[in-house]
Amino acid sequence: MPAERPDPAALLIHGPAEPVVPLVLDSPHSGCVFPVDFGSVLSEFDLREDEDAFIDELYRPASERGVPLIAAQFPRTYVDANRHRGDIDLELIEGGRWPYEYVPSGKAALGKALLWRTLDDGRPIYDRKLSVDEVQRRIERFHAPYHQALIDRIEATHARFGASWHINCHSMNAVAGPQGEGGQGSSRADFVVGDRDGTTCDAGFTELVRSILAGMGYDVRVNDPYKGVELVRAYSDPARGRMSLQLEINKRLYMDERARAKHAGFATLQKNLMTLIDTLVDELGPRVRR
Secondary structure, eight states: OOEEEEETTTEEEESOSSOSSSEEEEETTOOOOOOTTOOOSSOHHHHTTTOOTTHHHHHGGGGGGTOOEEEEOSOTTTSOTTSOTTOOOGGGBGGGOOOSOOOOOGGGGGTBSSSBOBOTTOOBSOSSOBOHHHHHHHIIIIIHHHHHHHHHHHHHHHHHHSOEEEEEEEEEOSBOOTTOTTOTTOBOOSEEEEOTTTTSSOHHHHHHHHHHHHHTTOOEEESSSOOOOHHHHHTOBGGGTEEEEEEEEEGGGTEETTTTEEOTHHHHHHHHHHHHHHHHHHHHGGGSOO
16 A cells, blocks of 8 residues: 655555545654754764664555555654653753743653753763754654644545554664663563553443453563653543554564564564454454444
């Protein structure tokens, strides 16, 4: 299925232009096209350290099944699509003041707010402060179009079927780093399903995803240690049939983390993910209006 390009610098949308199934996928952290105005002191290799490498590629065959996949093209270290646009780290801003909507979270203390200040190991990304205008340009050119594309797909799906299910797709390191959830050195499960403690989708959908993956032999945890962040929080409303779920995949299942290259497990994992998608589409079909 050809990719739609509302802004080639910001995102790709793979899949049909109109909803044909009640499921939407998005991959906010797999982008690796570096804008020329980044101005970081680190190499692109270092800046891709926390990238959800190959996640968009893993899920891309879903578009041939009628499931849209929204994929960011920009790196999360440039501007993080999985943050509120007001989640500003004042330590990174010239003058230490932000004149627009300001919605800080605990991520700023880690250097990982809307615009990252440091990597996981504490290395600074910049040797300078960023101007308000520079930050606003990143928001308007990259962050806002990504969010709008996701909103549009969810709303169109809900309008077509009377309900929508959204999976926010991520990957995680096999072992937690210095700032990793669960504590440095802790080993990750194969998958972590996150619904922000039952607030972003009904328990039945969470259990459906968990049980399908567990039935394939995977170790699956729920909300441990990842619960979901902005993209599942902002666009979910279970009471009105808008379900959002975060799904984290352990990188060791499909890639060599040190070399940042796919290994032989990639094909097996992709096949199993498409089994998950096919099963979800079959299960969700009877729940919606036609």
